[in-house]
Amino acid sequence: MRFDRKDKDNSTLLNLYKQLLYPRLIEEKMLILLRQGRIGKWFSGIGQEAIAVGSTLAMDADDYILPMHRNLGVFTSRGVPLWKLMAQWQGKVTGFTKGRDRSFHFGTQEHKIVGMISHLGPQLALADGMALADVLAGKPGVTLVYTGEGATSEGDFHEALNVASVWNLPVIFLIENNGYGLSTPTSEQYRCKDLVDRALGYGMEGLQIDGNNILEVYDTISEVTERLRKDPKPVLIECITFRMRGHEEASGIKYVPPHLLETWEKKDPVKNFELYLYGQGILTDAICEDLKAGFKKQIDQDIDLAFREEEPQANPQRETEDMFFPYKQQVKTPEGPSKEIRFLDAISEGLRLGMEQYPNLVLMGQDIAAYGGAFKITEGFAGTFGTQRVRNTPICESAIVGAALGLSIKGYKSVVEMQFADFVTCGFNQIVNNLAKTHYRWGEKADVVIRMPTGAGTGAGPFHSQSNEAWFTKTPGLKVVYPAFPYDAKGLLLAAIEDPNPVIYFEHKYLYRSLTGQVPEGYYTLEIGKSQVIREGNTFCILTYGLGVHWALSYINQHPELSVYLLDLYSLQPWDKEAVLKAVKATGKVLILHEDTLSSGFGAELSAWIAEHCFEYLDAPVMRCASLDTAIPMNKALEESFLAKSRLAETVEKLLDY
DSSP states (O other): OOOOOTTOOHHHHHHHHHHHHHHHHHHHHHHHHHHTTSOSOOOOOTTOHHHHHHHHHHSOTTSOEEOOTTOHHHHHHTTOOHHHHHHHHTTOTTSTTTTSSOTTOOEEGGGTEEOOOTTSTTHHHHHHHHHHHHHHHTOOOOEEEEEETTGGGSHHHHHHHHHHHHTTOOEEEEEEEOSEETTEEGGGTOOSSOGGGHHHHTTOEEEEEETTOHHHHHHHHHHHHHHHHHSOOOEEEEEEOOOOSOSSGGGOSTTSOHHHHHHHHTTOHHHHHHHHHHHTTSOOHHHHHHHHHHHHHHHHHHHHHHHHSOOOOOOHHHHHHTTSOOOOOOOOOOOSOEEEEEHHHHHHHHHHHHHHHOTTEEEEETTOSTTOOTTSTTTTHHHHHOTTTEEEOOSOHHHHHHHHHHHHHTTOEEEEEOSSGGGGGGGHHIIIIIITTHHHHHSOOOOEEEEEEEOOSSSOOTTSOOOOTHHHHTSTTOEEEOOOSHHHHHHHHHHHHHOSSOEEEEEEGGGTTTOEEEEESSOOOOOTTOOEEEEOOSSEEEEEOTHHHHHHHHHHHHOTTSOEEEEEOOEEESOOHHHHHHHHHHHSOEEEEEEEESTTOHHHHHHHHHHHHSGGGOSSOOEEEEEOSSOOOSSHHHHHHHSGGGGHHHHHHHHHHO
16 A cells, blocks of 8 residues: 655654544454443444545534444544443433434534434435535535445435535535445446446546545545635545445354455555554554553543443433424514415415525525426515525435435525425435434434425326325424415414424415415414314314315305314324314314325324323214325316315214214
């Protein structure tokens, strides 16, 4: 291995060696603890340390780094105390995740590190958002994100690179190509000769370097970051290396041909650099022995300290509360005149006021800039607020949701428009595993609103008509709202934008231009977690939301002889249990109406809760009126038969006859 010191003095080279040696000695200690049965799992990075250490030291202290689970050197080079890392690995209360997650699945704002989730690829999009925050702030920052050769097959890899390229984001995408994805060799992972060749397809610079040569890694990253601070754009760097241990220790390495291990043993990054420093007269046996002895003593002390740290004590209330960033909503009442506007215009007004109220708010979505969005809700916004804050996106929902989380980590707010709620499936992982779990895992907020144009009634068929709120109401860490009137649409949207937690905001397409209402012109919010009584009555109650409210009103108006209690649950997570209890007590008979399909729809949760908590007040079984358990047909007659509205009258009769 050839090392080129360039203009580095002896002190710099010795520091590089110390930073390289430290994680290696920690790793060796971890393997001993594993054999002793004192720890249960370990993902070894032995053989790859030069990448983590060299690249981290090349970054500025306030540049964010997004490492993987084999990048111990990132954490040690950033000065994260070993005892706290060990507490994290052991699930102690003083760990970064308080015992809630393992390994490097955490972040630390103090050290400007954001860890991964097990799905590997999603963090690449977070790096896009963090780099975008620097661009918006006019800051010459650079974001470094790691991935493995296996994860380059994931869609998240391709989406993130494409977004970074289109938006000229200063991101270094660093691939650690260590030859195997668990046991699958690169020959079964991809067909291109080198992964760096993929850079060309995204119009970005690509570099391939020796990942075991710490000076080559350090110098390359240093040079790239210097350029990117002056001329923001993404760069892909493939680091060729090898994993000398198993994917994790229990996996073993029997699948690796012995000659490969022999070859890469000779390329050991620590041993080779150590020999180089001996040759340069920088290291001597005495210096080397003192360094190792000092490190080993400190490692033993930190590990002993971590083992003595307190174990978490289960507290269900605290666990539940920690799903969300602490936030007490201050409801803002409307002031000033009102005007009659469409449902669509109320949403547009809410977005406009949100953009004025929060200079750090960014809108992202397909076609939302000059075109104004598929439904023209953001028409004119680009001219008013600029295309930096009103951003057209490529068709890559996962990357954009991930970028929104990255923006949040850097102090921004964002509203992401799904062109249709159905398309959220392409960003589902980012929402339910990243947005929803971020605060619970490491205390960071996810200040993101996802706008969901939803629902049927327009003959749009199976892929543009779903009311899929139940996918999210069962996911802890998400708030879900679903307004039925223009007044509520504006107030709930502004409340969602204010809230530092992730909010899924459903807006029914059928109501966009068919429904109008009086809406205050100024800024106001509605309380998330509440509901509103539309009609009071004593014969039976209808619990509903969204378009279901209008179906219920139509039915009630056609049957003036019935005294119907109508409750609009415009907040589905959290939802208003007190109001539901009051409605049940007032009537004794309950009909739950929603547009979503029957099985496992949100109505099932309402029904179960009522049966469990309100049984003594019921005079009949709780009945649900929902859409058919089928995909949504396009033909108008078929669609009308599918929708719950077609069965509302018969369900009411059944309830009243009981």
